[in-house]
Amino acid sequence: MEIEIATIGGYEEVGRQMTAVRAGDDIVVFDMGLNLSKVLIHDNIRTEEMRSLDLIDMGAIPDDRVMSELDGEVQAIVPTHGHLDHIGAISKLAHRYDAPIVATPFTRELVDEEVHDESEYVVNNDLISMEAGETMQIGEHCELEFVNVTHSIIDAINPVLHTPEGSIVYGLDKRVDHTPVIGDPIDMKRFREIGREDGGVLCYIEDCTNANKKGRTPSEAVARRQLRDVMRSIEDWDGGIVATTFSSHIARVKSIVEFAQDIGREPVLLGRSMEQYSGTAARLDGLDVGFPDDLGMYGHRKSVDRAFKRIMNEGKEKFLPVVTGHQGEPRAMLTRMGRGETPFELTDGDKVIFSARVIPEPTNEGQRYQSEKLLSMQGARIYDDVHVSGHLRQEGHYQMLDALQPQHVIPAHQDMAGFSGYVELAGNKGYDLGRDLHVTSNGNTIQLVE
Incomplete structure (x- = not known):
């Protein structure tokens, strides 16, 4: 059977992921993502109203x-998790393919919301839920399997396409976490089994975000302990405390909410994406995220401002707003607070906890710098980098290569400089560039089996 891989997006940058695998006449598409930084550099762009070719x-x-250029029919579109760099283009591209969108329940709900907000295209693709550990038939000869992984969003998986020539493992995005705050640990046992099954792993496509960093990525439990330590250290402060993190990072939001209550403050989630992700997680049966039943979540601008007014009227010392804006996004809640555009008044000594790192990209770095400066000018004290990454470092990559023992490896989710660490460590495992280690770019195809 011919096996061909099209590296469509995410092979020259962090963002807009999309990969297609053709096995004979059957094609499976993994991810259809957005490069958000390309949108944020423009003012007041609404992607839901734009045409795909312009984007x-x-x-x-x-x-x-x-x-x-691929000689086959798309049988499934498979987003690995709910981050926008993996699902943000589904509303613009999926309608071109007569194929269902297959995702875990939380990811499926987020895709459904993206499709619902789309105003330029009608996306009628079936939405199918599949749990980690389950499989579905692809054509006559292949099978799709979801393997549970841990990432900075819940319900993430690595899909595996089992073909007669061996398995294709699409490894975006994950860290090896044995003590996650929500959900099950990464299923390393299943990865080891796949690596030793008949035919083995023909190809492993791997996220290289942190491949230049030594050591291993800490567990989310470490970030939880960091947050507890920071928030306990300021529990006697009688002014404002504000926290921000990735809206999609439900486990981190859960920790902030719990520790806010521990120090006697009422947590309130503020911002459109904060309400979207946490509200979706709280509503889904089977996802025991553990939010309080009375947790306030407000996304609409007027309802957010009403919440801010209530906080100011009743006393900042009684509340802990959890807001959007960890990257300094211009229209996010924290940025508006820094500009003095909300009813919430920052005063000298108020604490702002950034439970997120800056995404290493010039647009984000510039916006985050500006946001922190604006907050500091109002007297806020910044607690920075209370965070652990959702991506593998070098020792995690070695662990995955040992588990899967792939015949071929394709680095992804980075630019050429970002691939350098992975090329070196794969070389240490016996892979040769141009033979079985394929560094590629967007728009290319790689023929693995002719």
């Missing part, structure tokens, strides 16, 4: 025209 020209979504 492709901006470099915001994958250029999927290379799909016309």
Whole structure:
């Protein structure tokens, strides 16, 4: 059986992920993501009202025209998790393919919301839920399997396409976490089994975000302990305390909410994406996220401002707002607070906890710098980098290569400089660049079996 891989997006940057695997006449597409930084550099752009070709020209979504070169039919579109760099282009591209979107329950709900907000295209693809550990038939000869992984969002998986020529493991995005705050640990046992099954792993496509960093990525339990320590250290402060983190990071939001209550403050989630992700997680049966029943979540601008007014009227010392804006996004809640555009008044000594790192990209770095400066000018004290990454470092990559023992490896989710650490460590495991280690770029195809 011919096996061909099209590296469509995410092979020259962190963002707009999209990869297609053709096994004979059957094609499976993994991820359809957005490069948010390409959108944020423009003022007041609403992607839901834009056409796909304009977004492709901006470099915001994958250029999927290379799909016309693949001789087969798309059988499934499979987003690995609910981050926008993996699902943000589904509303713009999925309607081109007569194929269902197959995802875990939480990811499926987030995709459904993206599709619902779309105003330019009608996306009628079936939405199918599949749990980690389950499989589905792809054509006559292949099978799709979801393997549970741990990442900075719940319900993440690595999909595996089992073919007669061996398995294709799509390894975006994960860390090896044995003590997650929500959900099950990464299923390393299953990865080891796949690596030793008949045919083994033909190809492993791997997220290289932290491949230049030594050591291993700490567990989310470490970030939880950091947060507890920071919040306990300021529990006697009688002014404002504000926290921000990735809206999609439900486990981190859960920790902030719990520790806010521990220090006698009422947590309130503020911002459109904060309400979207946490509200979706709280509503889904089977996801025991553990939010309090009376947790306030407000996304609409007027309802957010009403919440801020209540906080100011009743006393900042009684509340802990958890807000959007960890990257300094211009329209996010924390940025508006820094500009003095909300009813919440920051005063000298108020604490702002950034439970997130800056995404290493010039737009984000500039916006985050500006946000912190604005907050500091109002007297806020910054607690920075209370965080652990959701991506593997070098020792995690070695662990995955040992488990899977792939015949071929394709680095992804980085630019060429970011691939350098992975090329070196894969070389240490016996892989040769151009032979079985394939560093590629967007829009290319790699023929693994002819």
